[in-house]
Amino acid sequence: MRALEPWVVDPLQAFLAESSARLALLMTSSGQVVAQHGFSRSLDVMTAAALGAGIVASTEELARLMGSARFEAVVHHGIGQSCMLAAFPTPRGRWIGLVVFGPETSVGIVQLFFNQMVQQLVAAAPREQAPPPMLAENFESELDASLKALFGR
């Protein structure tokens, strides 16, 4: 498990232990990766983050068009494995969780412990405001540093 911010580690580790999820990805609503577990290639995690953020944005717009509140979660059921996407507010802005799980657990268990993780993240988040996202002059080197932090190489 890799995380860019250390206060994310404990809640995410507890979620992984309790839910038996296979893959987990925490990202901002713009698709910037905050933490990941189970992905072995940086290309996979960046692609999953971009697609997940896009799906959440699409479903939230769909909900708006239907005149309803935001969807709580989107679950894709599969035979071998399933996928849950859920957005949630944190003191650092709106984040998205992407969780892949198999038949060894259930969507009810994943949702239950995901909600507990969200509560722990909100409680653990530092209250000072994170710097706003922008493409800085050293964007490429910062991206490289983030990927090294997430994948340990």
Added chain:
Amino acid sequence: MNERDLLDRVTRVPGVRGVLLVDAADGLVVAEQLMDGVDGRAAAALAGSLVGRLTRTAQQAGHGRPSFVHLRAEAGSVLAAPGPDDLVLVAVIAPDANVGLARLEMIDAAGRLG
């Protein structure tokens, strides 16, 4: 007899604090009648997982599916009666509840599911 009638029968047993019909495969609530303070979503997810694991354990031991599960804790019990199609009837009961009557009603109700 519909699902509400089945839940009503179990809920009427003295000491029963709530009854849920759970899809054990997904751990989600199908129907529920709960007193305040009982978290139905958590009970459904955890009871569904428990029954699923106990079913696999019993089957690995060559005993087939469990017909009834009684989990006794300090401040009460959780009862579960598996039915057809991965449905499980779950009851949350107080320590002084009439467990015998609750068990009879749940097994009868689970047999009428599906």
